[in-house]
Amino acid sequence: MKVAIFGLGYVGSTAAACIASQGHAVVGVDVADAKVDAINRGESPVREPGLADMIADARDAGRLSAVTEIGEALGDCELAIVCVGTPSGVDGAHDMRFIVQVTRDIAEAVQPDRAKSLTVAYRSTMRPGSMENIIAPIFQARHGDAAAGLVELVYNPEFLREASAIRDYFDPPKIVIGTRDGSRSEAMEMLHEGIDAPTFHVGFREAELTKFVDNSWHALKVAFANEIGRVCETLNISAQAVHEIFVSDTKLNISAQYLRPGGAFGGSCLPKDVRALQYIGSDIGANTHLVDALIRSNEAHKHHQFLRVTDGLAPGAKVLLVGLAFKQDTDDLRESPAVDLARKLLDAGYQLDIYDPGLEPEQLVGQNLGYAFAYLPTIETLLVDRDIAQGGTYARIVATNRLVDTLDLGDGDIIDLSAAP
DSSP states (O other), rough: OOEEEEEOOHHHHHHHHHHHHTTTTTEESSSSSHHHHHHTTOOSSSTTHHHHHHHHHHHHHTTEEESSSSSTTTTTSSSSEEEOOBBBBBBBBBHHHHHHHHHHHHHHHHTTSSSEEEEEESSSSSTTTTTIIIIHHHHHHGGGGGHHHEEEEEEOOOOOOOSSSHHHHHHHEEEEEEESSOOOOHHHHHTTTTSSSOOEEHHHHHHHHHHHHHHHHHHHHHHHHHHHHHHHHHTTOOOOHHHHHTOOOTSSOOOOTOSSSSSSOOSSSSHHHHHHHHHHHHHHHHOOHHHHHHHHHHHHHHHHHHHHHHOOOTTTHHHHHHHHSSHHHHOTTTTTTHHHHHHHHHTTTTTTEEEEOOOOOOOOOOHHHHHHHHOTHHHHHOOOOOOHHHOOSSSSESSSGGGGGOOOOOOOOOEETOOOO
């Protein structure tokens, strides 16, 4: 099968490499020259363990290429997968501009004399009803009544976690296929052949809501655990012991995932999808008070951790922050709690060094690049290498992940924000 991938960020690049590794021919489409050039050089445009090797292998085998414009790329494709971003808009709702533009491009490129319909599957998180009220009308406006025969629309949410995306692609917790009437899709069955996971064939709206429910639940677990952690710390109770007791109950407490007091939630999915679900709840009068509180609780936890880091530390003191990306083994800075902490420390007058070997500012692209320099415009002067981090004299060392375990820091004053207080 020949597959086109629209959007070569973390989701799209991973999908392109994994699909190509299964023997399919893949062409990636992205407006960013840097991402397209990286793919065509056999390199990964994003940092993800194992992805660079998979892309290099796919390029060597002639199964992966990338272009900046669709052109004739869809002519012999059976499947197009849309993975462009849906960032938070000013009101908290998803910004659908990229989805609309890509959909228009695909609709324009689909030729009315195709021998077989093109399956267009969307993986970008978007509001329930988007497939019916935004996507389908664009194809109908371009092709009229013939659209239903030319294009099969599918909503297929992804469940990839950065730093483990390849493993998650081949071993997902579930597969959700949303179609107009909940029927099966031949192209999607071929795409997921050999992947063993519970599969759900549902309507568009059920599939669209899945990511909101999942990501809001994950955000809820993190925020809940951190609220309990703050109570424990204030009352001089061991949050670690309370956590151990709580997660031992796998019958009623569901799962240990995310249920550990520590860092605030961040990254490209949880904050924006919680905001969007909050907007939807307000828009339809559903009064989702718990969801409404998640972002506020998370911001409160970020400030709590800033106070914890600076407790007893005089302004002007030198601080080493170990780990800036929102998660170890990734270079994704979008809504990273560590970025907020770094900004707060600088604003409060502390001297700051940052050690994160996965970050190279010149390789940041797209929204990741914009976010990094918007919040830390001096990021290039803050990053230090391993020797400086190990040899520097710091009043306090702040760890956001397990990177600190790779350093020889002696008996320095280390605060581990990723662990329970």
